[in-house]
Amino acid sequence: MNGPSAPPLLAARMAHIAPFEVMEIQTLARQLEAGGRDVIHLEIGEPDFRTPAPVVEAARRALDAVAMNYTSALGIPALREAISAFYRERYRVEVPAGRIVVTAGSSAALLLALGVLLDPGDEVLLADPGYPCNRHFVHALGGVPRLVPVDARSRYQLLAEAAAKAWTARTRIAMVASPSNPTGTMLEPGEVAALAALARERGGTLLVDEIYHGLTYGRDARTALEAGEDVFVINSFSKYFQMTGWRLGWLVAPQAYVREIEKLAQNLYISASTLAQHAALAAFEPATLAIVEERRRELAARRDFLLPALEALGFRIPVKPDGAFYIYADCSRLTQDSFAFAREVLGQAAIALTPGKDFGFHEPGRHIRIAYTQPVARLEKAVARLAAFLGKGS
Amino acid sequence: MNGPSAPPLLAARMAHIAPFEVMEIQTLARQLEAGGRDVIHLEIGEPDFRTPAPVVEAARRALDAVAMNYTSALGIPALREAISAFYRERYRVEVPAGRIVVTAGSSAALLLALGVLLDPGDEVLLADPGYPCNRHFVHALGGVPRLVPVDARSRYQLLAEAAAKAWTARTRIAMVASPSNPTGTMLEPGEVAALAALARERGGTLLVDEIYHGLTYGRDARTALEAGEDVFVINSFSKYFQMTGWRLGWLVAPQAYVREIEKLAQNLYISASTLAQHAALAAFEPATLAIVEERRRELAARRDFLLPALEALGFRIPVKPDGAFYIYADCSRLTQDSFAFAREVLGQAAIALTPGKDFGFHEPGRHIRIAYTQPVARLEKAVARLAAFLGKGS
DSSP states (O other), X not given: XXXXXXXXXXXXXXXXXXXXHHHHHHHHHHXXXXXXXXXXXXXXXXXXXXXXXXXXXXXXXXXXXXXXXXXXXXXXXXXXXXXXXXXXXXXXXXXXXXGEEEESHHHHHHHHHHHHHOOTTOEEEEEESOOHHHHHHHHHTTOEEEEEEOOXXXXXXXXXXXXXXXXXXXXXXXXXXXXXXXXXXXXXXXXXXXXXXXXXXXXXXXXXXXXXXTOBSSSOXXXXXXXXXXXXXXXXXXXXXXXXXXXXXXXXXXXXXXXXXXXXXXXXXXXXXXXXXXXXGGGGSHHHHHHHHHHHHHHHHHHHHHHHHHHHTTOXXXXXXXXXXXXXXXXXTTOSOHHHHXXXXXXXXXXXXXXXXXXXXXXXXXXXXXXXXXXHHHHHHHHHHHHHHTTOOO | OOOTTSOSSOOGGGGGOOOOHXXXXXXXXXXXXXXXXXXXXXXXXXXXXXXXXXXXXXHHHHHHHOOOOOOOTTOOHHHXXXXXXXXXXXXXXXXXXXXXXXXXXXXXXXXXXXXHHOOTTOEEEEEESOOHHHHHHHHHTTOEEEEEEOOGGGTTOOOHHHHHHHOOTTEEEEEEESSOTTTOOOOOHHHHHHHHHHHHHTTOEEEEEOTXXXXXXXXXXXXXXXXXXXXXXXXXXXXXXXXXXXXXXXXXXXXXXXXXXXXXXXXXXXXXXXXXXXXXXXXXXXXXXXXXXXXXHHHHHHHHHHHHHHHHTTOBOSSOOOXXXXXXXXXXXXXXXXXXXXXXXXXXXXXXXXEGGGGOSSSGGGEEEEEOOSOHHHHHHHHHHHHHHXXXXX
16 A cells, blocks of 8 residues: 555546635635634635524524434425425425425535436536636546636636537537626626527536626625526535534425435435435524525625725726625736745735635636635724735735 | 326436336325235335434423524534544544534435545445445445455355455545445444555545444354444434434544535535534433433344244245345345245235335345344234245244
């Protein structure tokens, strides 16, 4: 047997899976913190809010009342109904509970959707920059991610025109995220409809990641489910409902696929966490919605503070992000190597940022992601430190 | 778009994934129950015990004390350490916490192990009969399951001699389960060592499912980790600790693979349930172990009641199961079609059983799985009903 650094046999897919660069930043951050430095964490992709109290309370009640057995692979009926009702009330869209599959986070939702759609060698169109795990899921199933470079001209979104050009005989899926991670931009309903029409025309499928829905500022998101019953949508309790560690999400699929998804879910997951499912029943209660809407306003205030402050420091943000809790800043006036820049900012200003490299191959060196998952007071401190680091005074 | 029964595009892998036959039995059972019949469920693969109170109590404390954020993809350090300590205390084997990966059930442990080891077209040797999900995981990753028929002569286990014969140039993994589902039989330590030596000699890997450890009767299981640091082992909190719905398990991997497994887990799962991880810290406490050991004695009593009773009814059980909570009975003196038999037993005796078809292709028609996940009083009732159904009086 070889040493720890060289596994004797390693699947080829692992060569496609780069470690997250931000992990190196986090390791360095922990070293600084161990040495007593106060590091401001603007690299973390999860809210700094605790799970809303009514959800925690529902979990507490379920611990007493519910035997923690496996559930149906599709999820407990009450939660599927509650999600269906949420689509009716929030979006004015009818989505039958029978099309909703409760999953172990949106991670599982994505694997199930790709699992029933994708054969080895099939291609999936993805925006670059984008959430890096998406292309790794495609690799895991033997598919081929086709990264389509996007920039400010399309608001960092993969639009139908670019998707049509990139579409080949092996393309099966166009996947978009609205709001997007890392850019926070949304697709317009007309743009989603055009993508759905393209996929339909080419005999493929549109798959839309809506996990940052609810965290949009100044405008509400509309769901891609409006664009037709043949669209796949993934969503999550993680971000808007602040339930990251509970690992619960859902998939809305065309009716024709539900039985197949159920079979795959039975085999790959058995079922999602029983306790998380019962807790999530409280997510749609008015008391919870009041809490998460208040937090949404707080996130909007953070964005509105940070955008002009970063621009004043020399970052360029050509497209104002609509949602999520990220700013994808062009730092090319400050550096051509955002990874080196992130290390310097950490070392000298004690601020952790995520370099563009983590989101793809299209101009990563001139971009950096700033997550506003810290209170405004911390963001003010971060801006002051950055100003000092950049020699701009403050 | 086609109708609900025909998805317009379907991945080829789905053709390999048969629905569980037992689902049809369960649907029929629910219909009977809706009509007022008292169905005895001997088809269910999870214990009828509630999660032990100290584990539930630990979850309750964590709900107050712990922010439910993502954890490290490898699991919280305290739980990895606790599992390592459990190997030391229970098995007298040193397994560093650094080799232990906490996963979203053993389902995730298996996908991660296969994910880092298996390229498309690579073969995995599996015993037939066996747990059907295993071969579907292999398919999901583009691998090829090679089912090796096993019978009473090898105690329904895949032994080194048969594995050596089935091994081809494309074989990468031999996977065994001890105790096995559906047969409940264990491998002897010498048999595990021979499999590990074979895998080593052929440049492959031995992967051992130990999820029913702790539920063995009359003898304790030894872990395959004794057989070398190059063996992969998966385990779970589901069965012995009665935490099925919590979705928590673990993988022990050779040190050389841990970094790769971490990368894959970050991408495919992010992390396992935070609450479940904190709850599971209480699994190894003396109070919990006292509860699960008492339940183990209860399961032993059920097995010891059911084995002779079934034999008296005409079932043949050529190998006494060592563990799990299953009896894999040869029903060929009663029927040549165990699926039809299961439907008749349900309709006429209101007992739900799992037909052999769910476990593979080797003589499924003459086998049936009986799960003793019900109290002895219910098992007595089941035996009386079976006797009446078979015209044996009681």
